[in-house]
Amino acid sequence: MSFSFTGDKPIYIEIAEQLEDSIFVGIYPEGTQIPSTTELSVSLQINPATVLKGMNLLVDEGIIYKKRGLGMFVCDGAVAKIRTKRRNNFNNDYIVPLLSEAKKLNLSQEDIIALIKGGEK
Numbered sequence: 001m002s003f004s005f006t007g008d009k010p011i012y013i014e015i016a017e018q019l020e021d022s023i024f025v026g027i028y029p030e031g032t033q034i035p036s037t038t039e040l041s042v043s044l045q046i047n048p049a050t051v052l053k054g055m056n057l058l059v060d061e062g063i064i065y066k067k068r069g070l071g072m073f074v075c076d077g078a079v080a081k082i083r084t085k086r087r088n089n090f091n092n093d094y095i096v097p098l099l100s101e102a103k104k105l106n107l108s109q110e111d112i113i114a115l116i117k118g119g120e121k
Contacts, residue, residue: 015054
């Protein structure tokens with residue numbers, strides 16, 4: 001797994017998002033251990049507290065959990081939780097604005113479908 005920071009968001013949020021994405025695409029399957037706070041902070045050359053803050057976001061969402069003395073692990077059902085979260089975000093970030101703009105443009109459902117399929121009506 002490689003991290004890239006865009007600078008648009010706080011680093012701890014980017015860490016959480018990139019770990020979440022790695023879980024979602026199967027790099028870290030459910031029930032497996034993820035890299036430790038120390039491993040990530042050393043490899044990324046950032047403060048361990050920043051890494052931990054990002055991990056704690058995922059703990060709060062029920063995506064990962066801590067086994068005392070062993071590290072952080074991916075929760076059972078994490079992929080389904082991520083999928084649900086992303087579907088909701090997709091709806092709120094893309095579909096709702098799309099439908100709002102389509103209504104302003106007086107586009108029909110068929111017009112929208114044609115645009116999505118790549119044609120123009």
